Amino acid sequence: MPLLLSPLTARCLHRSPHLPAPVAHRPSRPRPLGGEARGGGRGRVAVVSERQAAAVEKSPGGEGSDGERYDAIVVGSGIGGLVAATQLAAKGARVLVLEKYIIPGGSSGYYRRDGFTFDVGSSVMFGFSDKGNLNLITQALEAVGCKMEVIPDPSTVHFHLPGALSVLVHREYNDFIEELVSKFPHEKEGILKFYGTCWKIFNSLNSLELKSLEEPLYLFGQFFKKPLECLTLAYYLPQNAGDIARKFIKDQQLLSFIDAECFIVSTVNALKTPMINASMVLCDRHFGGINYPVGGVGGIAVSLANGLVEKGSAIRYKANVTNVILENGKAVGVRLSNGKELFARTVISNATRWDTFGKLVKAEELPEEEKNFQKNYVKAPSFLSIHLGVKASVLPAGTDCHHFVLEDDWSNLEKPYGSIFLSIPTVLDPSLAPEGHHILHIFTTAGIEDWEGLPRKDYEQKKELVANEIIRRLENKLFPGLQDSIVLKEVGSPKTHRRFLARNDGTYGPMPRGKPKGLLAMPFNTTSIDGLYCVGDSCFPGQGVIAVAFSGVMCAHRVAADIDLEQRSPILDTGLLGVLRWLRTLA
């Protein structure tokens, strides 16, 4: 069985017909997320050859055999890490990405099994259109000369909710509003005002050039060019969607619907979801639309990794970083599990903040900034993930691609296993499955504590039991005959996510401990350790592929300024970073 992601539809412009050297060894790690192997091995996954790898390794405290020092080492090749790396490479920096696993992508990776290509994480892609300033995935690929073919999804998600409330979120905004108003005619004005406020914020975001909010020359420049838009964003920055919704809407069921709208992207209700983030997703789905990359979500990371290598930087797989090396309090490099040390002017961690400051940095005491982060945010639960291959005949004609199911009781929304997410990417791209078959990717929130300490046999039995119950619920609600149509089933638990995504407790990302002040407490990319930056979903603006792509763009800009590839003002830097740090303590 070929292991490469195929057909890989990413097109890197100006690409030479020869791809980077194939990896010298076959992947040897066990099955990821229940699958056989998540790709790797051969072909178009950008890898460095052994010779290139040797050239980038450096002896402790010394320089590499090529005599050069990296501008940045990026720990982890999730979309956050890859975007930071590729943006820096596009600005002329020499970057080395170190990935623990055998292919790039982290939660946005893929694996193949018996002719099915599964997305490891979400298949709902925001920011992938050819319009506006917020198409950050498209822009990230463009920065390294890549473009992917995408398939427009006619809807974002089909909600199946308590009280037989069924709402399809159409791609066309007016169709969606018409559908929602038809369910809540008495709330027409409130609906228009709530979603209208989202548009006001989205349009402000979309009018800005997006770079680091921690870089004063850029930030003040944006305030000067777009004062109204910046003030709008500053006004909504500390606010949450649920509070704004309550200003306009009274109907409890409609407010619960807005909770579900927020929950699917933040794993918390609307009262805990920052208004800026809610506006971003509730509008981009209509502005640029949801677009699925042909060949699967994994192609995004593969393309970025290829683009990175083509820009003269490098990525190494099976490179498990165990420590960030500090010299006089400054991050100067990393140590791998095999004892090798690699050095750079800056280190960017795409591991979660809990992993970065709990494992990679061996500080005696957690820095104040991180204490503040952990005061405000806890680890969101992980997921139970079921990847199914099913006979196509089980799906009625016209089945939508994405579904969210909460059967009888709104109070189950945020409970473990309470609600069910379902994506059927083969509705859009049939090439992901053998002919006559579909993929069902089903997931539901689950905590690691439920899955730890079980003997192997009990653990496997429990996976089977819990997965079958979720499948039974979907069979009752949506697809009669589902159980009998299954030809392939792979179940991943929170432990699977922890193991293969190297995420602390398999967490989906940070979740506010209480009611947050919008995005105010969310840290940006700099850390209290000089030369060490964080990127990914435990940085502003949080979870989501487009969100971590923005975090990557911001991080690359701040790092580029710090290594003199972009303009900077040290005096203004000190002032702004101090003010932002103080603002976070107010949250």
Ligand SMILES: NC(=O)c1ccc[n+]([C@@H]2O[C@H](COP(=O)([O-])OP(=O)(O)OC[C@H]3O[C@@H](n4cnc5c(N)ncnc54)[C@H](O)[C@@H]3O)[C@@H](O)[C@H]2O)c1
């Ligand atoms: N099942 C899901 O749907 C799911 C689960 C989790 C997260 N997500 C989403 O995925 C995105 C997260 O993206 P991201 O960029 O923050 O990160 P990520 O978790 O996708 O990627 C981080 C990468 O860093 C690697 N890594 C971690 N520690 C390492 C170490 N010590 N040495 C070397 N490599 C290491 C991991 O193997 C992984 O590839 C978010 O959008 C989040 O919302 C989805």
Ligand SMILES: CC(C)=CCC/C(C)=C/C=C/C(C)=C/C=C/C(C)=C/C=C/C=C(C)/C=C/C=C(C)/C=C/C=C(\C)CCC=C(C)C
């Ligand atoms: C600095 C200061 C302080 C101030 C100033 C003011 C200003 C200027 C400001 C500005 C700001 C900004 C720019 C901001 C930005 C932001 C952004 C971009 C954001 C974004 C966000 C995004 C997000 C959150 C996203 C998310 C998503 C997600 C998570 C998704 C997911 C999905 C899934 C899970 C799927 C589902 C499925 C089914 C249903 C099946």
